[in-house]
Amino acid sequence: MAESDTQRPECWVDDQRMDALFSPFRERNANPQSWESKMKFWSIQITEHLRQNGQVVFDTRTVSQIFKRKGRMPSCMHTVVQEMVRQGKLQKVSDFEASAQPEGWASWGLNVFVKRPLLWTVGTVMGKANHSIEEEVVYVEILKEKASELLHRVWSNARHQATDYVLDWTTVRDMCRDICPDDRSLSLVLLQLQKEAKVRIVEMPSQHKVVKFARKEQRSVTPVSEIELGVHRLKETESHLSSEVQKLTEGIRRCLEDAKFYIGKGLKNSAKNALRRKKDK
Numbered sequence: 001m002a003e004s005d006t007q008r009p010e011c012w013v014d015d016q017r018m019d020a021l022f023s024p025f026r027e028r029n030a031n032p033q034s035w036e037s038k039m040k041f042w043s044i045q046i047t048e049h050l051r052q053n054g055q056v057v058f059d060t061r062t063v064s065q066i067f068k069r070k071g072r073m074p075s076c077m078h079t080v081v082q083e084m085v086r087q088g089k090l091q092k093v094s095d096f097e098a099s100a101q102p103e104g105w106a107s108w109g110l111n112v113f114v115k116r117p118l119l120w121t122v123g124t125v126m127g128k129a130n131h132s133i134e135e136e137v138v139y140v141e142i143l144k145e146k147a148s149e150l151l152h153r154v155w156s157n158a159r160h161q162a163t164d165y166v167l168d169w170t171t172v173r174d175m176c177r178d179i180c181p182d183d184r185s186l187s188l189v190l191l192q193l194q195k196e197a198k199v200r201i202v203e204m205p206s207q208h209k210v211v212k213f214a215r216k217e218q219r220s221v222t223p224v225s226e227i228e229l230g231v232h233r234l235k236e237t238e239s240h241l242s243s244e245v246q247k248l249t250e251g252i253r254r255c256l257e258d259a260k261f262y263i264g265k266g267l268k269n270s271a272k273n274a275l276r277r278k279k280d281k
Helices: 015-022 032-053 060-066 077-087 093-100 106-114 140-157 169-175 183-195 226-264 268-280
Strands: 090-092 137-139 166-168 199-203 209-213
Touching (some): 015 032, 093 183
């Protein structure tokens, strides 16, 4: 991402100040106040960038590239991310997945989170890499905010209690694109709602996923019943038939327009062929 895509602090133009902020962290005990100030600066920059761009997950390599300045990337991001993990602001995606893993969702969670390429390595808080952890991290507070926003979106759109809380995955995705701009974000947000007992996921025989949400008055979501799945299948069939009728209607309209055009040109045989196509529809 280009530098201009993210709002920068006023000190961004100060070369001396930025040189200090871009350099690796020194020993914390040497100057605790300076260490804390630098950590606070980068924590704020990461938070603001994620909020501005609607993101909940990142890795140190990518975030270092985002804050590239005059051809140089900050050399301290590993320490920043490690400290934010220690503070609980960030959580390793695999740890988050494990903490939110519901019964029956194991295979999906494994595919979405555990099998993904390992992306980054972080050292210790002191910047001494005596061990490495290679993985993405999720911003816990922003994830919870998005989960709440998505749930309220479902509540506000619900009109029928029997049908509007059991939704196809693609319906949820299309309804909440402004909240979760990609499938990766949506998967994480739904996993957070699963952790909060507000969502259940069912994978249908057709391989697509159905999402059941808790109603506003419910403390937790109930299991998806066979009746609810049956109603959902009926809705799917209705939607499919409606789509087919729309396609047929459009095809007939085009044939009639073609026939009128050919008649106007005196091309009776072509007009007959167009009407014959209409009959075939």
